[in-house]
Amino acid sequence: MYGQMRNKFPQYLFLIPAALFVAMFMIYPIVYNVIVSFQDLTLMNLKSGAKFIGWDNYINILQTERFGIALKNTIIYTSACIFFQVVIGYLMAAFLNQEFPFRNFFRSIMLLAWMTPLVITGSLFKWLFDVDYGVFNYLLTTLQIVDEPINWLGQQSTALTAVIITNVWIGIPFNMILILAAMQSLPKDVYEAAKVDGANKFQTFLNVTLPLLRPQLMIILVLGIIYTFKVFDIILIMTGGGPVNATQVLPFYGYELAFVNFNFGESGVIATVILFILICIALLYLWMIKKEEAQ
Amino acid sequence: MKKLVWMVLVGFLVLVISACSDSNGSGDEETSGDEGSEGEQTTIKIWDYMEPGSSSDREQEALIEQYEEENPNITFERTYMPFADLKTKLLQGLGAGELPDIVVIDNPDHQSFAQAGVFADITDKVEAWGEADQYFEGPMASAMLDGKYYGIPNNSNALAIYYNKTMFEEAGIEETPETWEEFRSVAEQLTTDEVNGFAMSGVKSEEGTFQYLPYLWQAGADLDSFGSEEAKNSMRFIQDMVNDGIISSNMINWDQSDVLVQFQNEEAAMMENGPWQIPMLKENSPDLDWGVFLMPAGEGGTASILGGENWAITEGAQAEDEAWDFIAWTQEPEIYGPMHELGGRLPSRSDVANDDQYNWAQDEHVKVFMEQLESAKPRAYGTNYPEISTHIQEAIQRAIAGEDVDTIMENAAADIEPLLP
Numbered sequence: 029m030y031g032q033m034r035n036k037f038p039q040y041l042f043l044i045p046a047a048l049f050v051a052m053f054m055i056y057p058i059v060y061n062v063i064v065s066f067q068d069l070t071l072m073n074l075k076s077g078a079k080f081i082g083w084d085n086y087i088n089i090l091q092t093e094r095f096g097i098a099l100k101n102t103i104i105y106t107s108a109c110i111f112f113q114v115v116i117g118y119l120m121a122a123f124l125n126q127e128f129p130f131r132n133f134f135r136s137i138m139l140l141a142w143m144t145p146l147v148i149t150g151s152l153f154k155w156l157f158d159v160d161y162g163v164f165n166y167l168l169t170t171l172q173i174v175d176e177p178i179n180w181l182g183q184q185s186t187a188l189t190a191v192i193i194t195n196v197w198i199g200i201p202f203n204m205i206l207i208l209a210a211m212q213s214l215p216k217d218v219y220e221a222a223k224v225d226g227a228n229k230f231q232t233f234l235n236v237t238l239p240l241l242r243p244q245l246m247i248i249l250v251l252g253i254i255y256t257f258k259v260f261d262i263i264l265i266m267t268g269g270g271p272v273n274a275t276q277v278l279p280f281y282g283y284e285l286a287f288v289n290f291n292f293g294e295s296g297v298i299a300t301v302i303l304f305i306l307i308c309i310a311l312l313y314l315w316m317i318k319k320e321e322a323q
Numbered sequence: 324m325k326k327l328v329w330m331v332l333v334g335f336l337v338l339v340i341s342a343c344s345d346s347n348g349s350g351d352e353e354t355s356g357d358e359g360s361e362g363e364q365t366t367i368k369i370w371d372y373m374e375p376g377s378s379s380d381r382e383q384e385a386l387i388e389q390y391e392e393e394n395p396n397i398t399f400e401r402t403y404m405p406f407a408d409l410k411t412k413l414l415q416g417l418g419a420g421e422l423p424d425i426v427v428i429d430n431p432d433h434q435s436f437a438q439a440g441v442f443a444d445i446t447d448k449v450e451a452w453g454e455a456d457q458y459f460e461g462p463m464a465s466a467m468l469d470g471k472y473y474g475i476p477n478n479s480n481a482l483a484i485y486y487n488k489t490m491f492e493e494a495g496i497e498e499t500p501e502t503w504e505e506f507r508s509v510a511e512q513l514t515t516d517e518v519n520g521f522a523m524s525g526v527k528s529e530e531g532t533f534q535y536l537p538y539l540w541q542a543g544a545d546l547d548s549f550g551s552e553e554a555k556n557s558m559r560f561i562q563d564m565v566n567d568g569i570i571s572s573n574m575i576n577w578d579q580s581d582v583l584v585q586f587q588n589e590e591a592a593m594m595e596n597g598p599w600q601i602p603m604l605k606e607n608s609p610d611l612d613w614g615v616f617l618m619p620a621g622e623g624g625t626a627s628i629l630g631g632e633n634w635a636i637t638e639g640a641q642a643e644d645e646a647w648d649f650i651a652w653t654q655e656p657e658i659y660g661p662m663h664e665l666g667g668r669l670p671s672r673s674d675v676a677n678d679d680q681y682n683w684a685q686d687e688h689v690k691v692f693m694e695q696l697e698s699a700k701p702r703a704y705g706t707n708y709p710e711i712s713t714h715i716q717e718a719i720q721r722a723i724a725g726e727d728v729d730t731i732m733e734n735a736a737a738d739i740e741p742l743l744p
Binding site: 071072074075076154158159160179181182183184267268269270271272273284287288289290291 | 410411414417418435436438439440526527528571572573575576590706709710713716717720721723724
């Protein structure tokens with residue numbers, strides 16, 4: 029055992045840079061954040077150092093109405109975005125998996141939406157949704173779907189929907205590419221077997237494609253949930269969490285607490301809650317993988 | 324093989340270490356060399372949020388250039404950061420112990436950051452300088468905490484009402500409104516299918532609070548009476564105008580630049596805005612015939628809000644004395660006057676303000692703002708003000724969205740009360 033370690037030692041040495049990086053830029057901030065969430069750290073004692081106040085920050089924050097709203101909005105946002113991104117992404121992938129001229133061109137051009145920086149997409153959609161000059165309202169009113177232009181981002185009933193539509197648009201291409209890659213690695217013979225057995229398209233999808241894609245779909249879902257849960261840029265650009273609290277989400281609430289109200293302790297609580305939820309999702313994923321491997 | 328791995332690793336380490344020490348070494352040599360040849364060469368670091376290309380940016384650059392010419396032993400290192408980032412950067416700097424020497428800060432934030440220990444107490448310097456009594460009360464108060472000076476005001480601004488003269492003529496309005504009733508009826512007259520009578524900002528940021536507070540004060544209320552009947556009247560005044568289509572409900576998303584765009588495109592006949600938009604209107608909308616009048620008076624008389632920037636020196640600044648010399652120099656009337664004219668800003672010093680040779684005594688629009696400054700109140704609500712402001716923003720947004728004003732104001736008052744000093 030000892031000898032084996034000795035032989036492997038240089039190899040571990042190569043891990044040091046990466047390990048140091050992770051420790052300094054990932055683990056230390058996370059640990060520090062959890063510590064801060066138990067302190068009454070504000071702008072006033074940032075320099076002198078803060079006191080530990082136990083669970084006070086957690087009790088304060090978890091009781092506020094805003095936290096409930098933010099948590100609810102984050103969950104609605106994440107599930108709606110992921111659902112539509114994956115479903116539409118799957119349909120597009122199925123379409124682009126067929127043979128037709130310029131297929132590769134269309135595949136790559138689809139990715140443009142995902143490659144555009146969020147700041148740009150967010151500003152664009154802000155204008156598209158505008159009540160006075162917006163293209164969406166222009167289309168809806170000229171097609172006489174609605175009589176009055178809808179103030180998408182300016183009223184509480186539609187603001188979150190508008191932001192979700194934006195993010196779905198951004199996320200489709202990425203999901204499509206991942207699903208497309210997974211589809212192309214599927215064996216052809218099972219499809220032939222299904223055809224021989226007389227399965228129709230829908231049955232093939234349900235009993236062949238879906239089970240075969242399951243592992244990849246799981247990864248796409250988990251990564252997507254983690255990525256979408258951390259929504260921040262779009263909210264900042266499009267609504268600032270408003271109107272009132274209609275698009276208030278957890279990461280943005282944490283930002284507001286820290287950098288607008290300068291209450292770092294309470295902001296730390298939000299960050300810790302987000303971390304906790306994401307760890308749970310990741311653990312759930314690991315458990316499912318393990319179960320699958322055991323089968 | 325194992326030996327080779329070790330050699331590569333060791334070689335890599337040596338490279339890294341020598342690279343680090345090398346850069347440090349040459350850096351030291353450079354500074355010591357400078358000191359030897361030119362006596363005392365001092366660098367003053369400045370952080371500000373004067374947007375590149377704006378008129379205030381022009382002023383800042385001109386100040387630095389002229390001072391460097393007159394004082395060859397001083398060099399400046401100016402860093403621009405967007406308005407919202409400056410505060411975050413200051414916090415990071417405070418945590419890391421890396422602050423600049425001079426900061427230009429929005430005056431409502433001055434007290435919070437002074438309390439946090441970001442700014443140095445420069446009472447001795449200000450008293451020795453002896454010109455503090457030349458400044459207007461409101462701006463000076465914003466740079467002070469517990470009777471001590473943590474900076475000095477540089478420029479002031481206030482909100483007033485811009486109006487489209489052509490539209491006024493077409494609607495047959497001859498007098499500019501002076502009271503809430505007159506204002507409301509004029510705005511109603513100006514409202515058509517295409518044009519809103521009035522535009523203001525209700526965005527979820529400090530700008531929204533900035534634009535609403537004048538009405539609160541005009542109604543005769545203040546933040547400590549946010550749930551009072553007067554305060555409710557002020558919110559109702561705005562809500563009614565939104566409900567009746569005089570103000571677009573889209574104000575909920577507009578910041579003050581968006582409000583300007585509405586006015587420039589003749590989508591709004593009147594707007595609430597500050598003097599910094601005067602150069603913008605003159606340059607970008609030369610065909611527009613516009614004027615400015617004072618904020619209307621409510622039950623509690625007329626009132627506007629004081630904005631502006633202050634100079635501050637940071638705690639533990641390396642070049643504290645040089646920084647102060649520079650700031651004091653910028654405040655000399657013969658520098659201060661022309662430079663503020665260049666920057667399109669209004670003076671905070673009464674001697675310069677009363678000097679007839681500058682545009683604030685000559686330009687008809689700027690003159691209105693100078694008059695408005697007299698009734699402009701500072702946002703001096705202690706160190707919790709940023710959080711108080713978020714509650715006000717929420718109240719505004721709820722009102723625009725059509726919720727019941729009584730409930731909104733009473734809830735907001737309950738949230739604000741414990742945060743007041």
